[in-house]
Amino acid sequence: MRLRDSRIGRCINVIMSHTGWVNPVAFSPDGSRLASASDDRTIKLWDSRMGHHIATIKGHSDGVKSVAFSADGLTLASGSGDMTVRLWHGRTGVHIATPSGHSEWVQSVTFSPDSSTLACASDACTVQLLVNTTDSYSATLDDHPDTVNSVTFSPDGSKLTLACKGGMIQVLDGRVGAPVATLQGISAEVLSVMFVGHGSRLASAYANGTILLWDIGSGHFTCLLTAQIESVKCARFSADGSKLVLGCNDGVRLWDSNMGVSLLQTRQTVSVAITSDCSRLASADGAMVLWHSGTGAPVLYGHSASYVEFSADGVTLASISTGGVIQLWDSGTGNHVTALDGGSTVRFVTFSAAGSRLISLSVDNTVLIWDITNTTRPYMCCAEKPPRMCST
Numbered sequence: 001m002r003l004r005d006s007r008i009g010r011c012i013n014v015i016m017s018h019t020g021w022v023n024p025v026a027f028s029p030d031g032s033r034l035a036s037a038s039d040d041r042t043i044k045l046w047d048s049r050m051g052h053h054i055a056t057i058k059g060h061s062d063g064v065k066s067v068a069f070s071a072d073g074l075t076l077a078s079g080s081g082d083m084t085v086r087l088w089h090g091r092t093g094v095h096i097a098t099p100s101g102h103s104e105w106v107q108s109v110t111f112s113p114d115s116s117t118l119a120c121a122s123d124a125c126t127v128q129l130l131v132n133t134t135d136s137y138s139a140t141l142d143d144h145p146d147t148v149n150s151v152t153f154s155p156d157g158s159k160l161t162l163a164c165k166g167g168m169i170q171v172l173d174g175r176v177g178a179p180v181a182t183l184q185g186i187s188a189e190v191l192s193v194m195f196v197g198h199g200s201r202l203a204s205a206y207a208n209g210t211i212l213l214w215d216i217g218s219g220h221f222t223c224l225l226t227a228q229i230e231s232v233k234c235a236r237f238s239a240d241g242s243k244l245v246l247g248c249n250d251g252v253r254l255w256d257s258n259m260g261v262s263l264l265q266t267r268q269t270v271s272v273a274i275t276s277d278c279s280r281l282a283s284a285d286g287a288m289v290l291w292h293s294g295t296g297a298p299v300l301y302g303h304s305a306s307y308v309e310f311s312a313d314g315v316t317l318a319s320i321s322t323g324g325v326i327q328l329w330d331s332g333t334g335n336h337v338t339a340l341d342g343g344s345t346v347r348f349v350t351f352s353a354a355g356s357r358l359i360s361l362s363v364d365n366t367v368l369i370w371d372i373t374n375t376t377r378p379y380m381c382c383a384e385k386p387p388r389m390c391s392t
Helices: none
Strands: 021-027 033-038 043-047 052-057 064-069 074-081 085-087 093-096 104-112 117-122 127-131 139-141 148-153 159-163 169-172 178-186 192-198 199-207 211-215 222-224 230-239 242-248 251-256 262-265 271-274 280-284 288-292 297-301 307-309 316-321 327-329 335-339 346-351 357-362 368-371 377-382
Touching: 021 064, 021 357, 033 064, 033 327, 043 074, 074 104, 085 117, 104 148, 104 178, 117 148, 148 192, 159 192, 169 199, 169 307, 280 307, 280 316, 288 316, 307 346, 316 346, 327 346, 327 357, 357 377
Parallel strands: 064 104, 271 307
Antiparallel strands: 021 033, 033 043, 043 052, 064 074, 074 085, 085 093, 104 117, 117 127, 127 139, 148 159, 159 169, 169 178, 192 199, 199 211, 211 222, 230 242, 242 251, 251 262, 271 280, 280 288, 288 297, 307 316, 316 327, 327 335, 346 357, 357 368, 368 377
C-alpha cells in the first residue's frame, strides 16, 4: 500500500511488518541496506535509502536471534533458535550455505573486521569459527566450561574474546582460534567485553556491577571499579580509550580508565551515551540530561526519557520520550532540532554509520527509518498501519 508523499506528513512506503518480536537489526557497512531479525523466523532485507522492501528471507525454523553483515556487505549471517547459522547474499537475500555443527540455540554471530572470519556462539558452550564463509567450520572452541554470552573481535581482528556466564573470559587468536589468554577476575557472570583503543586492553562488565580493565599481554587486570557501583546496565569507552562511562542502577559514572578515578557521578539512569571524542555525555535518568564530560556540568535538562543515543559524529543526540516521540537535539548547543513521532512506545533507536539515517523500533514491532537530513518524516515504515506523524 502506497500513501501520500512525505512532504504532507505521511510515510511514502508502508510494508507489512514482522509478526513476531523484532530482535537485533543491522545496517550494511555503507548504510544502504538494513536487515531486521525476528522471532517470526524471518529476516527482512530493506533498501534503507529508498524505503523499498528487498526480500523476506525464510529458512530458519525458529526465531532469528542475531544478524550481522560482513565488512564488504556482500554476506549476511544469521543465528537462530533452530540451532543453525545461515549465510545469505547481502544484497538479494539468496541462501548461500548452512554450516552444520551447533547443538543449541545460536545467540550471537559476528564478522571479523576484514570479513574473513565469522564467529558464532551458542548455548552449548561452544564457539564456531567459519573462515572465508565456506560451508564448514574451521574450528570449534569448546574447551571452556560455561555458556558464552557474547563474542567480540578486536578492532584489527587479531583477537577474539568469549564472555562466559561463569565469569571467565577467553582471549583467542582471531584467525585460528588458538588461546592467547584466560582472564578470570571474579566469579560473577560476564555481561559484555569491550576492547579499548587498538586492542591491547579490554574492559569486562559483570552482573554484580564490577568493571575490570585488563592488560591482555600480562593477563592481569589493571583497574577494578567497584566502589558503590550497583548493577551495570551499559558501558562505553571514548574513542581514545581514556574514559569509560557506565550506566548503573544508581546513576552514571564517568571514569578515567587509565587511573581508575571517578570524574562524574549522576543519579539513577536507564540509558547512557557518549560522543566518540568524549566531549559530551547523555543520560536518561527520569529526565534526559546532556553533560559536558570535561567539567561535569549539565548542558541541557530535557524531557522524561527512556533511551539516548548519539550519531557517529556526535553532532546529533536522539532521545526517546513517552508516547513514542523521538526528540533530536544539537549536542553542541543543546538546542532542540525536531520531534519524530514513532506512533507507539519506542524502545530503541540507532544511527547509521554515516549518521544520515535513524532507525526506531517500537514495542508493537513497528520499524521506522528516518532521513535526519530532512527531519520531518520517516520515509520507510515496516508496519501494518502507518504511525501518526508530528506536524512541522
